Amino acid sequence: MKLSKETLITGFALFSMFFGAGNLILPPFLGKSAGNLWYWVAIGFFVTAVFIPLLGILAHAKLQGTMYDFGKKVSPSFSLIYCFVIYAISIALPAPRTASVTHEMAIAPYFSNSSSLITSSIYFGLVFIFTMNRSKILNILGKFLTPLIICILLTIIFVGIFSAPDTIASTTLKAPFVDGLLEGYQTFDAIASIVVGGVLVISMNFNPNTTFEEKKELITKAGFIAGLGLLIIYAGLIYNGVLFSSTFSESANRTEVLSSLSNQTLGNIGSAFLSVLVALACFTTAVGIITGTADYFKGINNNSQKVFTVTAIIGCFFGVIVGQFDVKYIINIALPSLMFIYPITIVLIILNVLSKKYTSAIVFKVVVGVTFLFSIPDFLGYIINPEYLSEIKNNIPFANQNLGWVLPAAFSFITANLIQLKKPVLTE
Incomplete structure (x- = not known):
């Protein structure tokens, strides 16, 4: 499979839009609990956090439309309701969660009295600026931000593998494969695939000289690049969580496990690296979600730029309000909606492929x-x-x-x- 510079940039951009708050904090925490049966946990996690999202991108390559096309065979009314629910969930939960994680891991450790409301306000102000310059998103993400994210992650993973304690604890999970499967829901990657996949399709439409087949090939290759990147990073973070499990406090939450892991692998400089990593990974995902939501509502309103702008403002406003809450709270309130919408999303993705x-x-x-x-x-x-x-x-x-x-x-x-x-x- 030949990989052009454009394919690599697009694949990296897609990876960065996938890789956000949950993708960082969930795998090490899962590894902490997985223990000696970590491979079953990893396989379950890969199904819902890598394989299904990759199928979502392949479905976009086949359809080359919007999220509406995923459900229109059920009925136009169903598809409209489904799209509204997905975008509402996206701007109300995973997008704000990126600001919450950024505050807890990149701001609060250095500014103990800092306000999470101020953090989320500045954060989504920058998200809005990037969203309004959406034609440049793929280039900015693919050329600059994603390579930096990957370099920092791989450094933590490889240093961890060669410096970890020898002891691996026994699993505390009753059903490792199922636990990994359901934890993959919390990444929102299946939902992200049909949201950011739409961003990818629309971004490519800015080049009128690209044919349907060329776009299909480019999206497919970019999807495999992003999927491979997610697979490697997830496996590395889960395995590091396993290797260092004996060093974590039993009561440690998801962000604390990741912070401890970075400190143990990279020393004092680990906190600084992690802060940059968290800010970049979370930010790129928030931009992808807000842009995808604004693109959709622009498309169903005669390509109105005014609708695009208003939607972006509303999305960023929700981000500011919800993003000020702590990560654990946002994860807990997300569970009911995930149990409702994720199965339908998985089925729609598979049927469209x-x-x-x-x-x-x-x-x-x-x-x-x-x-x-x-x-x-x-x-x-x-x-x-x-x-x-x-x-x-x-x-x-x-x-x-x-x-x-x-x-x-x-x-x-x-x-x-x-x-x-x-x-x-x-x-x-």
Whole structure:
């Protein structure tokens, strides 16, 4: 596979838009708990934080439209509601979380009396400036910011591998693979793939001389570059979390584990490196989310630049308000929404990657409908007493692991296609 300079820059830019707050703080913490079964945790994490997001980018390469195209086979109304929910979640949770992580790890250690509100205000002021210069985003991210992020991360990882203690603790997780799978939800990478993938498509449309096939090839290659980067960094951070697990406090939270890891690998200078890393990684993701949201609403309003600007302002305003809360609080309030929207997102991504032969409108409707239905217990489990749902969950395979939707979705996909074979008139 030939990689041109443009492909590398685009791949690096895509990686930086993926790699934000959760991508930094989740893997080492997961490694801390994974212990001797870290490889099962890593595989589960890779499924939802690397493989599914990569499929999302491949789906964008195939569709080359907007997020609306992901759900339009279900129905236009469904797709509009789905897009609104995704963008609302994106600007209300993962984007503000990047400011919160930046404050806790890059500002507060040096300015103990600093206000998180001031941090989030300055932070999203800069995000707004970058968003309004969106035509330059790929170049800025791909040429300058991403290489710096990768260099710092690889330094921490490789130094950690060769300087870690010899003892690896036993796992504290009851279901390592499932725990890794569900922790991958918190990266928001599957959602990010359909948000920032749209940014990638629209950014390429600024060059009118690029054909559909050329854009498809470029997006596909960029997706694999970003996916490979995520795989290497995640594996390294999880493994470092495992190697240094005996040195972490049992009560250490996600940001404390990452801070401790950087200090133990890079010494006193580790804090400074980590501050730069956190600020860059979080910032690039926030820019990707706000830009993607503004692009979408601009597109459904006759390409109105005014709508783009207003949406960017609203997104940054939410970022300032929610970004002042601590990271743990934002992660906790995100869980119900993730249990509701993530299964539907995963199913839509997979269906859009598969051949049209197996993904007619009827198949889309049936599979998405079944997925939505069987995701309800997982969603309700985080907002009401789980005991009220115990009888229902006990009768659904894997429901007690918050994966009750998986088998019904697969079964409905197979069943709908078998029915289609017998009734070809129902196909598109």
